[in-house]
Amino acid sequence: MEKKTGPEAFLDEICAIPGGEGIKLCIQCGTCTASCPNADKMKHTPSQLIAMARAGMRKEVLSSNAMWYCLSCYLCTVRCPRGIKQTDLMHAFECLAVRDGVSHAGTFTPTMYRSFNHFACALGSLPEVGFMAWFYMLSNPLRALRMFPIAVNLLKRGRLSIRARRLTPEGTSQLRAILDKAETLGGVS
Amino acid sequence: MKHYTYFPGCSASDGGARAYNRSARAVSRVLDIDLVELEDWNCCGSTPSSAVDELGAHCMAARDLALAEKKGLDMVTPCSACYVIFNRTNAYLKEYPHFKAKVDEALAAGGLAYRGTVRVRHLLDVMTNDISADTLKSRVKKPLSGLKVAPYYGCQVIRPKLGFDSPENPQSLDRLIASLGGEPTPFPLKGRCCGGSLIISEEGLALDLIRKLLESAAGGGAQCLVTVCPLCQTNLDAYQSRVNKKFKAGFNLPVLFFTQLMGVALGLGEEETGLKAGIVPAEKVLAQYI
Numbered sequence: 180m181e182k183k184t185g186p187e188a189f190l191d192e193i194c195a196i197p198g199g200e201g202i203k204l205c206i207q208c209g210t211c212t213a214s215c216p217n218a219d220k221m222k223h224t225p226s227q228l229i230a231m232a233r234a235g236m237r238k239e240v241l242s243s244n245a246m247w248y249c250l251s252c253y254l255c256t257v258r259c260p261r262g263i264k265q266t267d268l269m270h271a272f273e274c275l276a277v278r279d280g281v282s283h284a285g286t287f288t289p290t291m292y293r294s295f296n297h298f299a300c301a302l303g304s305l306p307e308v309g310f311m312a313w314f315y316m317l318s319n320p321l322r323a324l325r326m327f328p329i330a331v332n333l334l335k336r337g338r339l340s341i342r343a344r345r346l347t348p349e350g351t352s353q354l355r356a357i358l359d360k361a362e363t364l365g366g367v368s
Numbered sequence: 369m370k371h372y373t374y375f376p377g378c379s380a381s382d383g384g385a386r387a388y389n390r391s392a393r394a395v396s397r398v399l400d401i402d403l404v405e406l407e408d409w410n411c412c413g414s415t416p417s418s419a420v421d422e423l424g425a426h427c428m429a430a431r432d433l434a435l436a437e438k439k440g441l442d443m444v445t446p447c448s449a450c451y452v453i454f455n456r457t458n459a460y461l462k463e464y465p466h467f468k469a470k471v472d473e474a475l476a477a478g479g480l481a482y483r484g485t486v487r488v489r490h491l492l493d494v495m496t497n498d499i500s501a502d503t504l505k506s507r508v509k510k511p512l513s514g515l516k517v518a519p520y521y522g523c524q525v526i527r528p529k530l531g532f533d534s535p536e537n538p539q540s541l542d543r544l545i546a547s548l549g550g551e552p553t554p555f556p557l558k559g560r561c562c563g564g565s566l567i568i569s570e571e572g573l574a575l576d577l578i579r580k581l582l583e584s585a586a587g588g589g590a591q592c593l594v595t596v597c598p599l600c601q602t603n604l605d606a607y608q609s610r611v612n613k614k615f616k617a618g619f620n621l622p623v624l625f626f627t628q629l630m631g632v633a634l635g636l637g638e639e640e641t642g643l644k645a646g647i648v649p650a651e652k653v654l655a656q657y658i
Binding site: 196197198216217220248250251252253254256257264266267270273274277286287288289290291292293295296299300303304305306307311314318328329332333336337338339340342343344346347349350353354356357358359360361362364366367 | 378379381382383384385386408409410411413414415416417418419420421422423424425426427428430431452456460463464467470471473474475476477478479480523524527528529535536560561563564565566568569570573577606607609610644645646647
C-alpha cells in the first residue's frame with residue numbers, strides 16, 4: 180500500500196486493524212455515545228473519537244482516555260445503525276495507543292491490561308492474586324491496602340489461590356512457540 | 369447423553385469462581401450433559417490481553433480452538449468473557465484472510481492448525497436450548513416456589529449478536545428460573561454491564577454501575593440475583609459492601625451462579641452447589657429449599 184500522509188494515513192492505520200474498517204461508515208448519529216454506560220466519564224465520547232480520528236487527529240485520539248473506559252459491553256455495537264463494530268474499533272484505538280507507547284492516559288487501565296497480559300502470556304493462565312498484586316505494585320501500592328478486606332473475604336471462602344494453574348510442559352512450550360512466532364509477525368494489521 | 373468439550377476458563381477453574389465450575393459440572397451430570405474438559409487449555413486471550421497484544425491474544429484463543437477442533441464437538445464455556453473472545457477470533461478468522469494467514473503461521477510454529485469449525489457456546493445456551501424446559505422441570509426436586517430471583521445476564525453473553533438470545537431484552541434465564549419453580553423478577557438493567565475488569569483500575573466508576581444494577585434488581589422485588597459470568601458474580605458479590613459504604617445503601621442481595629440455583633432446585637448438596645462461597649450469605653433466602 181502506498182504510504183499516505185495527513186488524515187488519510189491515520190485512517191489507513193485504523194482500517195488495517197480487523198474491526199477498524201467500519202470507521203468510514205459513521206454518520207455521527209450519536210447512538211453509540213447515547214448507549215455507552217461510561218460516555219460521561221470519557222474525555223471524548225465514542226462518536227467524538229470517531230470524528231477526531233477521521234479528521235486525522237492521531238495524537239489526540241491515541242492519548243484520550245476514552246477507549247480505556249470502554250467496558251466491552253457491546254451495546255454500541257448492536258445498536259449502530261451503520262453496522263460499525265464500535266467496540267472492536269475501541270480495541271483498535273487501544274492497540275495503536277499501546278504501539279505508540281501510551282502507558283497512562285489519565286487512567287491505570289493500560290497498566291492493568293499489561294499486567295494481565297504479562298501473566299496470561301507467561302503462564303498460559305491467569306492467577307488472579309499474582310496479577311492484582313503486580314498491578315497494584317505498578318500503579319498504586321497503597322490501593323492494595325484498601326483491597327485487603329475484600330481479599331480476606333475471598334480467602335475465607337476459598338476463593339483466592341496463590342498458586343497458578345499450570346499447563347503441561349509440552350503445552351507450555353507449544354504456547355511459547357506460538358506466541359514467539361506471533362511476535363515476529365508485526366501485529367494484526 | 370449430550371457431549372461437549374468444556375472450557376472452564378481461568379476464573380471458574382482455579383480462581384474466585386470455583387463454585388461455578390463445581391456446580392456446572394454437578395448440574396450437568398444430573399441432566400445427562402457430558403462436559404469433557406479441554407486438555408491442557410490456556411487462557412482464552414481475554415479482553416485485556418487483546419488491548420495490548422492483539423495478535424498474541426487471538427493466537428492464544430486459536431490454540432484452544434485448534435485443540436478443541438480435534439475433538440469434533442461444540443465447545444462450551446461458563447464464562448461470558450471467554451465466550452465472546454472465542455467467537456470474535458472465529459469471526460475474524462473467517463472475515464480477514466490476511467489476519468488468518470498470520471494466526472495460521474503462528475499456530476504452525478506450535479505444530480497446530482485450525483480450520484475454523486468449532487462452535488463456541490455459552491453454558492446458558494446449552495442449559496436452555498439443548499435441554500428442554502420440560503426435561504428440566506421433570507428433574508426438579510425442590511421447586512423454588514415463592515423465590516423471587518433477578519435474572520442478571522450482564523453484557524457479553526447476549527452481545528454482540530451471537531444469536532441465542534436478544535441483545536436488548538433477553539429471556540432465556542428468565543425462563544430457566546421459571547422452570548425451576550422460581551419467580552423471575554422485573555429487572556430493567558438485566559443486560560447492562562457490571563463494570564468488568566475496570567473494577568480493578570477504575571473502582572469508583574465500576575461501583576457506580578454496580579449500584580445501579582443492585583438498585584434495579586432490588587426495585588423489582590428480588591431476594592437474590594443469578595449471574596452467568598465469573599466477573600459479574602465477583603463484582604456484584606464481593607464489592608456489594610463497598611457499594612453500600614460508598615452510597616450509604618443497604619443492599620443485601622446474594623449473588624448466585626445460575627448453576628448454583630439449578631443445583632438447589634435439583635436437590636444437590638452444599639458440596640456440589642458451593643453456596644458458602646458467596647460473600648453475601650444466601651442461606652437465609654434459600655433456607656426453605658436447602
